[in-house]
Amino acid sequence: MVDLIVLLVLLALGYGFGRYAEKTHYRSIIKREKLLRKIPAIASKFPPMYRNPPETILVTGGIVISVDYFKRFVASLRNIIGGRITSYESLLDRARREAILRMKEQARDQGGSMVFNVKIETASISKGRKNTIGSVEVFAYGTALLIKSN
Protein backbone atom coordinates (compact mmCIF):
# COMPACT_ATOMS: atom_id res chain seq x y z
CA MET A 1 0.00 0.00 0.00
CA VAL A 2 2.78 2.42 1.00
CA ASP A 3 4.66 1.46 -2.15
CA LEU A 4 1.63 2.31 -4.22
CA ILE A 5 1.28 5.72 -2.59
CA VAL A 6 4.97 6.47 -3.12
CA LEU A 7 4.66 5.43 -6.75
CA LEU A 8 1.62 7.64 -7.28
CA VAL A 9 3.29 10.62 -5.60
CA LEU A 10 6.40 10.18 -7.73
CA LEU A 11 4.29 9.89 -10.86
CA ALA A 12 2.35 13.03 -9.97
CA LEU A 13 5.56 14.95 -9.22
CA GLY A 14 7.16 13.73 -12.43
CA TYR A 15 4.10 14.58 -14.47
CA GLY A 16 3.64 18.05 -12.98
CA PHE A 17 7.25 19.21 -12.92
CA GLY A 18 8.24 17.38 -16.09
CA ARG A 19 5.41 18.89 -18.08
CA TYR A 20 6.12 22.34 -16.76
CA ALA A 21 9.85 22.03 -17.47
CA GLU A 22 9.19 20.77 -20.97
CA LYS A 23 6.77 23.56 -21.75
CA THR A 24 9.08 26.33 -20.57
CA HIS A 25 12.04 24.69 -22.30
CA TYR A 26 10.23 24.46 -25.63
CA ARG A 27 9.16 28.07 -25.32
CA SER A 28 12.73 29.22 -24.78
CA ILE A 29 14.01 26.95 -27.60
CA ILE A 30 11.54 28.38 -30.09
CA LYS A 31 12.33 31.95 -29.05
CA ARG A 32 16.09 31.47 -29.36
CA GLU A 33 15.79 29.54 -32.62
CA LYS A 34 14.11 32.58 -34.14
CA LEU A 35 16.91 34.83 -32.93
CA LEU A 36 19.62 32.54 -34.25
CA ARG A 37 18.04 31.82 -37.61
CA LYS A 38 20.55 34.13 -39.26
CA ILE A 39 23.37 31.72 -38.34
CA PRO A 40 22.71 28.59 -40.40
CA ALA A 41 24.11 25.27 -39.22
CA ILE A 42 25.12 23.24 -42.24
CA ALA A 43 26.11 19.59 -42.35
CA SER A 44 28.20 20.01 -45.49
CA LYS A 45 31.92 19.38 -45.19
CA PHE A 46 33.12 21.93 -47.67
CA PRO A 47 32.53 25.64 -47.14
CA PRO A 48 31.94 27.82 -50.19
CA MET A 49 34.93 29.55 -51.75
CA TYR A 50 35.49 33.15 -50.76
CA ARG A 51 37.79 35.70 -52.31
CA ASN A 52 39.25 36.55 -48.93
CA PRO A 53 39.07 33.35 -46.97
CA PRO A 54 37.36 33.55 -43.57
CA GLU A 55 38.90 32.52 -40.31
CA THR A 56 37.54 29.33 -38.81
CA ILE A 57 36.91 28.37 -35.23
CA LEU A 58 35.64 25.20 -33.58
CA VAL A 59 32.36 25.72 -31.74
CA THR A 60 30.65 23.25 -29.43
CA GLY A 61 27.45 22.97 -27.46
CA GLY A 62 26.36 20.28 -25.06
CA ILE A 63 23.58 19.44 -22.67
CA VAL A 64 22.85 16.65 -20.24
CA ILE A 65 19.15 16.13 -19.83
CA SER A 66 17.26 13.78 -17.58
CA VAL A 67 13.97 12.06 -18.17
CA ASP A 68 11.30 12.50 -15.49
CA TYR A 69 9.64 9.73 -13.51
CA PHE A 70 6.35 9.91 -15.35
CA LYS A 71 7.92 9.63 -18.79
CA ARG A 72 10.04 6.71 -17.68
CA PHE A 73 6.94 4.98 -16.33
CA VAL A 74 5.02 5.53 -19.56
CA ALA A 75 8.00 4.25 -21.54
CA SER A 76 8.17 1.09 -19.47
CA LEU A 77 4.52 0.46 -20.25
CA ARG A 78 5.26 1.06 -23.93
CA ASN A 79 7.97 -1.55 -23.74
CA ILE A 80 5.29 -4.16 -23.21
CA ILE A 81 3.15 -3.32 -26.23
CA GLY A 82 5.88 -1.85 -28.38
CA GLY A 83 5.61 1.10 -30.70
CA ARG A 84 6.75 4.70 -30.60
CA ILE A 85 7.84 6.06 -27.26
CA THR A 86 6.81 9.66 -27.80
CA SER A 87 7.84 10.67 -24.30
CA TYR A 88 11.49 9.91 -25.09
CA GLU A 89 11.24 11.39 -28.56
CA SER A 90 10.34 14.80 -27.22
CA LEU A 91 13.14 14.55 -24.65
CA LEU A 92 15.78 13.87 -27.30
CA ASP A 93 14.31 16.49 -29.59
CA ARG A 94 14.64 19.09 -26.86
CA ALA A 95 18.17 18.06 -26.02
CA ARG A 96 19.31 18.13 -29.64
CA ARG A 97 17.79 21.49 -30.39
CA GLU A 98 19.27 22.92 -27.20
CA ALA A 99 22.75 21.59 -28.06
CA ILE A 100 22.57 23.11 -31.54
CA LEU A 101 21.38 26.40 -30.06
CA ARG A 102 24.28 26.49 -27.62
CA MET A 103 26.70 25.79 -30.43
CA LYS A 104 25.17 28.61 -32.49
CA GLU A 105 25.28 30.95 -29.50
CA GLN A 106 28.97 30.29 -29.12
CA ALA A 107 29.44 30.93 -32.83
CA ARG A 108 27.52 34.20 -32.57
CA ASP A 109 29.53 35.34 -29.55
CA GLN A 110 32.77 34.74 -31.44
CA GLY A 111 31.46 36.62 -34.46
CA GLY A 112 30.76 33.63 -36.70
CA SER A 113 28.15 33.85 -39.40
CA MET A 114 27.61 30.19 -40.23
CA VAL A 115 28.55 26.80 -38.86
CA PHE A 116 29.83 24.06 -41.14
CA ASN A 117 30.21 20.32 -40.81
CA VAL A 118 27.87 20.06 -37.87
CA LYS A 119 28.07 16.73 -36.08
CA ILE A 120 25.69 15.68 -33.38
CA GLU A 121 26.50 12.96 -30.95
CA THR A 122 24.28 11.33 -28.37
CA ALA A 123 25.49 9.34 -25.41
CA SER A 124 23.55 7.84 -22.57
CA ILE A 125 25.81 8.72 -19.66
CA SER A 126 24.04 7.10 -16.78
CA LYS A 127 21.67 4.22 -16.82
CA GLY A 128 18.64 4.00 -14.63
CA ARG A 129 17.41 0.84 -12.98
CA LYS A 130 16.94 -2.18 -15.23
CA ASN A 131 19.00 -0.49 -17.92
CA THR A 132 16.42 2.15 -18.69
CA ILE A 133 17.76 5.51 -19.74
CA GLY A 134 18.62 7.88 -16.94
CA SER A 135 20.26 10.89 -18.46
CA VAL A 136 21.31 11.56 -22.00
CA GLU A 137 24.07 13.79 -23.23
CA VAL A 138 23.75 15.45 -26.58
CA PHE A 139 26.79 17.20 -27.95
CA ALA A 140 26.89 19.25 -31.13
CA TYR A 141 30.00 20.67 -32.75
CA GLY A 142 31.02 22.31 -35.95
CA THR A 143 33.31 24.86 -37.52
CA ALA A 144 32.18 28.46 -37.49
CA LEU A 145 33.24 30.72 -40.32
CA LEU A 146 34.11 34.27 -39.36
CA ILE A 147 33.25 36.08 -42.55
CA LYS A 148 34.48 39.64 -42.74
CA SER A 149 32.07 41.82 -44.63
CA ASN A 150 33.84 43.82 -47.29
Place this chain on the structure above:
Amino acid sequence: MLLTNLEIVPGKRITKHLGLVQGSSVRAKHVGRDIMASLKNIFGGELKGYTELLQESREEAINRMQAQAEKVGANAILNVRFSTSSIAQGAAELFAYGTAVVLE
Protein backbone atom coordinates in the same frame (compact mmCIF):
# COMPACT_ATOMS: atom_id res chain seq x y z
CA MET B 1 46.77 26.29 -32.69
CA LEU B 2 43.92 26.17 -35.13
CA LEU B 3 41.22 23.59 -34.50
CA THR B 4 38.58 22.74 -37.04
CA ASN B 5 36.40 19.83 -37.92
CA LEU B 6 36.59 20.61 -41.62
CA GLU B 7 39.02 18.69 -43.79
CA ILE B 8 40.48 21.82 -45.26
CA VAL B 9 41.22 25.31 -44.04
CA PRO B 10 39.82 27.95 -46.38
CA GLY B 11 42.60 29.92 -48.03
CA LYS B 12 45.48 27.93 -46.53
CA ARG B 13 47.53 25.13 -47.96
CA ILE B 14 48.54 22.06 -45.98
CA THR B 15 52.27 21.60 -46.30
CA LYS B 16 52.72 18.56 -44.08
CA HIS B 17 50.59 15.85 -42.54
CA LEU B 18 51.77 14.67 -39.16
CA GLY B 19 49.25 11.94 -38.45
CA LEU B 20 46.65 11.35 -35.82
CA VAL B 21 46.71 13.14 -32.49
CA GLN B 22 44.40 12.33 -29.64
CA GLY B 23 43.51 13.28 -26.12
CA SER B 24 41.19 11.76 -23.60
CA SER B 25 39.94 12.38 -20.13
CA VAL B 26 38.03 10.09 -17.80
CA ARG B 27 35.99 11.83 -15.15
CA ALA B 28 33.85 10.60 -12.37
CA LYS B 29 30.97 12.58 -11.01
CA HIS B 30 31.15 13.52 -7.38
CA VAL B 31 28.60 12.47 -4.84
CA GLY B 32 26.88 15.83 -4.39
CA ARG B 33 26.20 16.02 -8.06
CA ASP B 34 25.01 12.43 -8.08
CA ILE B 35 22.42 13.15 -5.39
CA MET B 36 21.17 16.17 -7.30
CA ALA B 37 21.04 14.08 -10.44
CA SER B 38 18.99 11.36 -8.83
CA LEU B 39 16.50 14.00 -7.70
CA LYS B 40 16.40 15.34 -11.21
CA ASN B 41 15.61 11.84 -12.38
CA ILE B 42 12.20 12.31 -10.78
CA PHE B 43 11.51 15.84 -11.96
CA GLY B 44 13.27 15.77 -15.30
CA GLY B 45 15.15 18.64 -16.87
CA GLU B 46 18.71 19.66 -17.48
CA LEU B 47 21.47 18.39 -15.20
CA LYS B 48 23.56 21.57 -15.11
CA GLY B 49 26.27 20.01 -12.95
CA TYR B 50 26.82 17.21 -15.42
CA THR B 51 26.74 19.56 -18.38
CA GLU B 52 29.53 21.60 -16.81
CA LEU B 53 31.48 18.52 -15.81
CA LEU B 54 31.42 17.10 -19.32
CA GLN B 55 32.31 20.48 -20.77
CA GLU B 56 35.35 20.71 -18.48
CA SER B 57 36.48 17.18 -19.28
CA ARG B 58 36.09 17.80 -22.97
CA GLU B 59 38.26 20.90 -22.70
CA GLU B 60 40.81 18.79 -20.87
CA ALA B 61 40.74 16.22 -23.69
CA ILE B 62 41.17 19.00 -26.27
CA ASN B 63 44.10 20.44 -24.31
CA ARG B 64 45.82 17.08 -24.24
CA MET B 65 45.26 16.66 -27.95
CA GLN B 66 46.72 20.12 -28.54
CA ALA B 67 49.72 19.36 -26.38
CA GLN B 68 50.39 16.26 -28.44
CA ALA B 69 50.06 18.23 -31.66
CA GLU B 70 52.47 20.87 -30.41
CA LYS B 71 54.96 18.18 -29.56
CA VAL B 72 55.03 16.89 -33.14
CA GLY B 73 55.34 20.44 -34.42
CA ALA B 74 51.92 21.00 -35.91
CA ASN B 75 50.18 24.34 -36.06
CA ALA B 76 46.67 23.09 -36.76
CA ILE B 77 44.44 20.10 -36.14
CA LEU B 78 41.96 19.24 -38.85
CA ASN B 79 38.93 17.01 -38.87
CA VAL B 80 38.53 17.03 -35.10
CA ARG B 81 36.05 14.46 -33.79
CA PHE B 82 34.67 13.84 -30.34
CA SER B 83 33.36 10.71 -28.78
CA THR B 84 31.83 9.97 -25.42
CA SER B 85 31.48 6.62 -23.78
CA SER B 86 30.35 5.67 -20.34
CA ILE B 87 32.93 3.09 -19.37
CA ALA B 88 31.64 2.32 -15.90
CA GLN B 89 28.78 3.32 -13.67
CA GLY B 90 29.51 6.90 -12.72
CA ALA B 91 32.48 7.51 -15.00
CA ALA B 92 32.59 8.76 -18.54
CA GLU B 93 35.39 9.01 -21.04
CA LEU B 94 35.60 12.00 -23.30
CA PHE B 95 37.83 11.50 -26.29
CA ALA B 96 38.97 13.96 -28.94
CA TYR B 97 41.04 13.16 -32.00
CA GLY B 98 42.09 14.75 -35.22
CA THR B 99 44.79 15.06 -37.85
CA ALA B 100 47.79 17.21 -37.01
CA VAL B 101 49.04 19.25 -39.94
CA VAL B 102 51.38 22.08 -40.73
CA LEU B 103 49.74 24.95 -42.56
CA GLU B 104 51.75 27.37 -44.63
